[in-house]
Amino acid sequence: MRRWFRRKKEEEPQGESASPPPEEAEAVAESEPQLSGPEEIPEEILSPEPPEAVPGDSTPDQVPEPAEAAPAAEAEPRKGLFxxxxxxxxxxxxxxxxxxxxxxxxxxxxxxxxxxxxxxxxxxxxxxxxxxxxxxxxxxxxxxxxxxxxxxxxxxxxxxxxxxxxKGPAAPEITARPRVVLMVGVNGVGKTTTIAKLAYQERLQGRTPLLIAGDTFRAAAAEQLEIWGERVNAPVIKQKTGADPAAVVFDGLAAALARDVDTVFIDTAGRLHTKVNLMEELKKIYRTAAKKLPGSPHEVLLVLDATTGQNALSQARLFHEAVGITGIILTKMDGTAKGGVALAVAHETGLPLRYIGLGEGLEDLRPFDAEAFVAAILGGDDMGGGPG
Ligand SMILES: Nc1nc2c(ncn2[C@@H]2O[C@H](COP(=O)(O)OP(=O)(O)OP(=O)(O)O)[C@@H](O)[C@H]2O)c(=O)[nH]1
Ligand SMILES: [Mg+2]
CATH class of the missing domain: 1.20.120.140 (SRP54, nucleotide-binding domain)
Structure with a gap:
């Protein structure tokens, strides 16, 4: 698998050149909606049993209450952070x-x-x-x-x-405005929550985020994103449940341009539609974004749930094949003993780990720092500070 990923990566380097998928694929999917794409996607890969939470049907009231005072993250010294x-x-x-x-x-x-x-x-x-x-x-x-x-x-x-x-390549320097980030991953891994966390970081840095509710499949998805949007003070562009996600993305990007925002985060469904294949839907979203705003999406971030362990690798492969992943976010690293999967993901995909999720709150997302991570998983309990 590693060789496959590396080859893919060389063919499709980062960002814009992660080539939009071929048109034929869509045609095939449309004429034969029952097919799940070029290769059968095992159900357990697309709908893993979330071992430590049952987030699949998260309703808006499941958006966790802010646990800590918001500005604490900035004020906290690095040592405390570590x-x-x-x-x-x-x-x-x-x-x-x-x-x-x-x-x-x-x-x-x-x-x-x-x-x-x-x-x-x-x-x-x-x-x-x-x-x-x-x-x-x-x-x-x-x-x-x-x-x-x-x-x-x-x-x-x-x-x-x-x-x-x-130690992967450094995060790409993206100067485009708005910077468009497409968030993908199977259901329940933490896409929506991670978007909120990233939007929160944008806010802390004085930038203006806009959120697009591209998950039109799950009834409460847009409302969940809206609640987060209110909390981080970011506009949310949505349509009604069942709308074409690509159309929402089109509208959302138009709104982003009109409002002149800095960053756009596109939330997507993680679950397989009954008729249209999830991967085909993502490809269409990708193409729509690229058409509306050439060069976008500038980043395609794959969210993986660390608690699913090795299953994360199969997910990475499927999504990378479909839309060309530019970076990985590993969530739910808190409270799991499976954090070692970060090494497998980095090694076998060759894709950069960008962030790790360490909890449900807005501040619980950290840029991935290889030194800090290795110190944290190898260090004994007597280790005082570590890097940072
Ligand atoms: N402990 C912990 N929980 C997390 C983390 N990230 C997300 N969660 C929780 O995981 C659950 C699912 O998160 P969502 O953001 O709704 O996941 P999603 O990928 O958008 O799910 P779908 O919209 O159903 O595809 C929620 O209860 C989150 O609070 C994390 O880093 N740590
Ligand atoms: Mg979601």
Missing amino acids: RRFRERLSRSREAIAGGLDRVFAGRREVDAALLEDLEELLITADLGVETTLHLVQALQDRLKRRELADVERLKAALAEEMLSLL
């Missing part, structure tokens, strides 16, 4: 750092047997087989070069290898 970040990732840290402590207990020398135990641990910590083998191979090479004199060196080497996996 502490909170570490706390939210504590279950993943327990799985990875805690697991390492157990594997290393009473062992000083690094040998093949120890690396085998490490391999098992990483696989169970949701790094996935391919990513684990990649990391362990790198460590075996270091062992052969006699660079791993003791377990402390091994741990440091593991941190370095993880970092080099996670």
Whole structure:
């Protein structure tokens, strides 16, 4: 799978050049609406059982109340931010750092047997087989070069290898105005909430966001976005349930131009329509945006729910194939032990991790910081500050 992703990435570099999908695809889908596209999409990929929440039918009243005073994020010193970040990732840290402590207990020398135990641990910590083998191979090479004199060196080497996996290209510098961000992902992963969090960040930085309710499939979806819009003081462009999402996007972009906003976030449905395939719908939204505002959407962000573990990888592949993903947001990293999936996602997709979601509140979204992340999942409980 990794090779597939990398090839795809080379063919379709970031942004505008993520080529709008072929017209034929639409024609096929329209003449045979029952087909689910070029390849059968397994139901469990498109509708995963959300293990830690039942968000599929979120009604507007499920928009969580603001838990904390809004401006706190800015005022909070970076050290406090990192502490909170570490706390939210504590279950993943327990799985990875805690697991390492157990594997290393009473062992000083690094040998093949120890690396085998490490391999098992990483696989169970949701790094996935391919990513684990990649990391362990790198460590075996270091062992052969006699660079791993003791377990402390091994741990440091593991941190370095993880970092080099996670360090993707920097976020693209987008100067277009408005900057249009298309948010995609299966149902319940956190698309709508993440849009609210991003819009909130735009506001904090003095920019004007506008939200487009492109999920016309689920009855309460537009209202949910509207509630968030009110909370972050961003206009929401919507139509009635069942409207063509591409038409909403068209109107929304017209409104964005008329109002001269800085940023547009397009919310989309995560669930399969009964007649029109979700991927075909997204392609149409993409084409419509590109037609209305050439060069847009400037970013296509895929939202993945960390609690679904390895299933996130299959989702990434499907969406990337359909609309060319430019970045990934991993949500629900708080309270899950599956945070190791971030490494698998970064390694196997070759796509940049842009943000991670650490809770339901507006402030609970952080730009992905590879150093901070590795420090958080590998660091012991005695670690004071870490990077930041
Ligand atoms: N703990 C936690 N919960 C989150 C996070 N992000 C989103 N959620 C919750 O996940 C649930 C689903 O979020 P939504 O934003 O409605 O998800 P969606 O992808 O828009 O869902 P659909 O519109 O049904 O496709 C909500 O209860 C959110 O509060 C996160 O980072 N951490
Ligand atoms: Mg939604």
